[in-house]
Amino acid sequence: MSCCPQPLIFLLLAAAAAPRRPCGPLGLSRDTVLGRPGANITLRCWDEAPGNVTVSWRAEERGRSQRLPAGNALPLHRLRHEDAGTYSCFVGSQRLRSLRLLVQEPPETPRVSCYRRSHDHDVLCEWPLWAKPSPGTRAMLWVKQRFTAENATEQRCRFFSKAQKFVCRVKVPRGADDTKPFLVSTCVSNGAGGAAGEDKIITLNGVLRPDPPLNVTVTALEKAPQRLRVNWSYPSSWDHRFYWLRFQVRYRPEPAQTFSEVRPWPSCPCPCPQPRADHVPSPVLPMFPQVDQVTTTWLDIHDAWRGLRHVVQVRAQEEFGHGAWSEWSREAVGAPWTDPKDLASEMGFFSSQFPMEDGTYGLTLPPELFAEDGADGTGGPIMEASARSTASPYPFLVAGGSLLLGIALCIGIVLRYRQLWQMGGWQGAKPEGEGQHVLVPLGPPRPPLSDTPLLSLPRSPAPGGLHVTSLDYFFSGQ
Structure with missing residues (x-):
């Protein structure tokens, strides 16, 4: 009742239940002695040596010869890897x-893991070792469908x-089914x-x-104070002309230790959560859930933190999700754009990020500590010092212009009054004293008041000045 011939079923079962390849120690010749590090052994030249014969020993290793104590038996204590070599008796x-x-x-x-860098x-199958293997250690790998x-x-x-x-390379023939x-x-x-490793079943x-x-x-x-542009390129081992990759980006501000994964814009649910302008970032940021990735070689981060340097990494996977993600790329660092006016305003009123000597930001304090009147009476001076240190330059410009x-x-x-003094328009008298000069009239002396008519004939004023002697014309009542 089976759809397959009976001999084929037995053949498949026999192939599936085939015994494992033997994996034992390498064959040792008769004149080879095995010792483990730290053990004590004794080398013998004869099983029963004659009593009247003196036996000498020499150790030969890498072309060097060393004399050893004489005797039919040569004891060696606390073996080391350097003690390996050829010992001859004479x-x-x-x-x-x-x-x-x-x-x-x-x-x-061996704990083997296999990977393929591209189609x-x-x-490549490899496994790490805790210690360097002994000289003469051999590693083999077998592959079959x-x-x-x-x-x-x-x-x-x-x-x-x-x-x-250890690294083993498995040749993939052209046209092999992946x-x-x-x-x-x-x-x-x-x-x-x-030692035999566990059998692994893999596909290309x-x-x-x-x-x-x-x-x-x-x-x-x-x-854009909350955006960052991330760019990258394909690894040199992947030919993107025929096969594409999809990428994932993660980032964190430098005070934080936890990475966040980027949501490709605008795949996040609306309204998308954005940090408030007056919010001070906490040392640990929440992780975003994993979402669909991008196939382009750039991505914009839309929820970066204002004024902070961000550490960004990118990894890649085959475009259809086959295989595993690559390792994360090397870290790249960048900070969002900052408006100088906004930076001065924020630092003057509520900013509590203090730069350290290494360029990072240290302790983060809540804005309540910068209140105008603190409970302990220290809030006011801190606020005043912060305001003075970051005062706006515009009031100084207005005051300077007014001055x-x-x-x-x-x-x-002053220039106007100086002109009047020069023209004799200033009628104030100065007290006589040392250093005073007598004013000499420019015209003939005026007649007494009784000889002066009440109405004087109008004269044309001299050009270039105003004569106060002609003012009686305006008060004559005509």
Whole structure:
């Protein structure tokens, strides 16, 4: 009643239940002696040495020879990795035997993780180690398609001492199906033993993990005190001409320790929450829930905090969600645009952010501490000092202009009276004294009052001045 032939079912079951590859210690020759670090061992030249023969020993390691104490038995205490090498015993100048000493520990059990940097790269499987492996340790990896009878592909793994991990490269043939499962097996062995890793089932799509985005920059947008523009570029290992990535951005102001994920605008529910202008940010910000990501290489943050530097990071994933997210990119720092007038006003009335020596902002105090009259009588002076330190320059400009206008008016009045003095219009008398000069009349002496007619003939006034002697014409009643 089965839809598949009976032999094919048995073949699939046999392939699925195939025994694991043996993973034991490497085969040791007869003249190889194994010792573990810290242990004590004894090397023997003969099983039963004659009594009248003197045996000498030499240790040969990396081309160097060292004489050791004589005797048929050579005891070695508290072995170290440096004690490994070849030990030879002699009678006179004749070599009798050479023993190879290995100082090794059983290898660590591998915990393998596989990833693929892009659709056109091979699969890399790796696992880290707590300690450097013993010399001669060998790591192998086998890959085969699941539920098939084909032989597994064997791959030798390489140890990278700087990263302290084994790395194996799995070749991906052209046209391979990205959805078919593969079975991955690992084995690490040396003379002291072997350790097999847990079998893993992977697909080419499932192990996609791009490299982090590059060239992340954060710039301010003019006249937008709550916005930041974030730009980045594709990693060099991903060919964006054929395959796209989607990106996620997270940010935090420098006093905070928790990152927030960006909501692509305007995907947040309306009305979108925005921080108030008079709100002082707390040290820890709430996390936004994860939302759909963007496929562009830029994004605007619409709810940045005024006047604070922000740390921004970006990560990437395959556009259809296959595989895992990349690591976060390197941190980029930027601050929103700040209006100098608004900054002076906020700092003068309620700002409580004090810059530290390293450029960050320290303790955040509530605005109530800057009230005009505090409960302890210290609120007033703090407010006054803050107001004086950040006073607006406009009152000073108005006062300076008024002072200049008053000085100009005084100068005009002085010049006017000086002109009258020169023309004889000032009739006030000065007391005689030392340093005084007698005023000499410019015309003939005036006749007595009795000889002066009540109405004098009008004369044309001399050009350039006003003669007060002609004022009687205006008071004659005509």
